[in-house]
Amino acid sequence: MTQTPETLCHALLDAAQKAGADSADAMAAEGSSLSIEVREGALEHAERSEGVDIGLRVFVGQRQAQVSSSDTRPETLTAMAERAVAMAKEAPEDPYAGLADPAQLAKSWDLDALEMADPSAEPAPDQLQQDALAAESACAAIDGISQVQSAAAGYGRHDIHMAASNGFSGGYARTSRSISCVGIAGTGTGMERDYDGDSRIYQTDLRSAEEIGRTAGERAIERVNARRPKTGAYPVLFDERISSSLIGHLLGAANGASVARGSSWLKDSLGAQILPEAFSVIEDPLRPRVSGSRPFDGEGLPTQRRAIVDKGVLTGWTMDLASARKLGLESTGNAARGIGSVPSPSNWNIALTQGQQTREELLRDMGTGLLVTSMIGSTINPNTGDYSRGASGFWVENGEIQYPVNEVTIAGNLLDMLKTLVAANDARTHLSRVVPSLLVEGLTLAGE
Structure with a gap:
């Protein structure tokens, strides 16, 4: 058998x-x-x-x-x-x-409604190769691209099942289809690179390889002749590509395991205002065709839509069974696990309330400051929320982009930063983390 x-x-x-x-x-x-x-x-x-x-x-x-x-x-x-x-x-x-x-376990679920697996046939290797070649060609065709570092396409399918002696038994299939491209512009020590890519559950939802390659090339060209900005305190606009990292730090601090250890800068903020009143952070693991969706968690509990932050107020922690027991609370159905690891709390699909303005309008309103499009490294004090990260992007004066910048460090405190957020309306709604571009006031920039 x-x-x-x-x-x-x-x-x-x-x-x-x-x-x-x-x-x-x-x-x-x-x-x-x-x-x-x-x-x-x-x-x-x-x-x-x-x-x-x-x-x-x-x-x-x-x-x-x-x-x-x-x-x-x-x-x-x-x-x-x-x-x-x-x-x-x-x-x-x-x-x-x-x-x-047993009373806590998920009893039924509708996998068809979640659309976690594409029923169409696995793509042939030739099809993936043609996608990768199309992305590479589109990138190389951009004037000023010196080379295409990589162009790739992929497909995966996984069938997962869980069972336990408490009576739980359930499983599902998940597929993914991706295209990515990295372009390099400039020469010698002045070389700059940037990327674009897309990953979807359904192949028909995937953006075209030509668009991905072209965008990667255009982004790389925009970064040529970067310089360091002046040191000082300025507003910083986190581009939609990387803005979810800010909400990720919030989610990490609201993780029940961190709270139970006492190593969270939000441990004393339950019920407190941590974001402006206009913002909510909604977790919804039941969104169709989204990579973070799942009908039950890693301990067999039903997943559920919930507000982690409601109108700016932190409403609760993200918990698996163990962290909930430590805190004297109930699990939120957020246990994640791997084949070789025990469960631990994790978040599924997250969405931050979008704003009314476009990114361009936020740039105009910020006046002089930094637009961040990529980040490297991370120094976050888990107890205080002190924040420091390397970044690159574009310098903005009088509301308009002036020139690319790199080798700059952004510093602040997450408790203070999150309270000043202003959101654009440009979040990509198919992602597992739907977070728009975010403007933060008064961060310290360490440049030249």
Whole structure:
């Protein structure tokens, strides 16, 4: 009989019970991926992978252990279970570890409504190669592009199943289709690069390869002859491409595991105003055709739409079962896990309230300051929210872009920064994180 992810999960649970586990959960993923890269009009790299990965978590009292493998032979499942139980017996007790109560589990879901997997056939390698070549050609055709660093196209499909001794059993399939391109402009030490790309669940939703290549080239050209701005305090406009990082820092601080450890700069802000009143942060894991959607979390609990921030007020933490138990609260259905890792809190699809103005109108209103289009590195103090990141982008004077800039450091405090946000209306609604360009007042720029 063919071993499906579902049958593998139940075989692992049976093996765990026979090995002496008090309870257990299992996860199996069967997947394939295909990626094609081209360079100078010829195939540079082609890679296809197929495989099955399995993971088992067992509990012996309040002790737990996790094991994983890519070998699905029956004798391996038995050995995994025996090893996991032996490991659990040696592990320290964790008063917060354990499976969900059966009453908490997701009972039903509509996978068709979520559209997490494209039913169309897997693209042929030739089709992916043609997409990569088209992106490369469009990028190279931009006047001033010295070379195309990379152009690639890919496809992947994964079938995932989870089961647990508390009665939960569920799974789903997920597909992805992508095109990307990186262009380089200038020569010698003056070379600059930029990129564009798109990744979708449904192939028909994907932007054209020509548009992606052309945009990558145009962005690279715009960065040539960059210089460092003057040091000082200025408004900073975070472009839509990278603005979600600001909300990501907020989400990280509202993570139940961080709060339970006491290492969150938001730990004392529950019920407090942390964003302007016009802003809400909505999590919705049930959006169709979005990569972060899922009907249940990594512990079998139903996912749900919720407001993490409602009209500027922080309403709650993002929790799995363990962090919720530590905090004396209920899980929010946000447990994420990998084949070889235990659950931990994570966010799914996030959307920040969009503003009324275009990005160009925000540029006009900011007067003199910095438009940030890419960032590198990150120094965030988890306890205070002090923020420092390297950035590059464009200098703005009198509301208009003047010249590209690089090698600048942006510094501030996230608690203060988030309270001054002004949003544009340019967020891409198909992304898992729907965050528009964001203007922040009074950040310190370290340039020349």
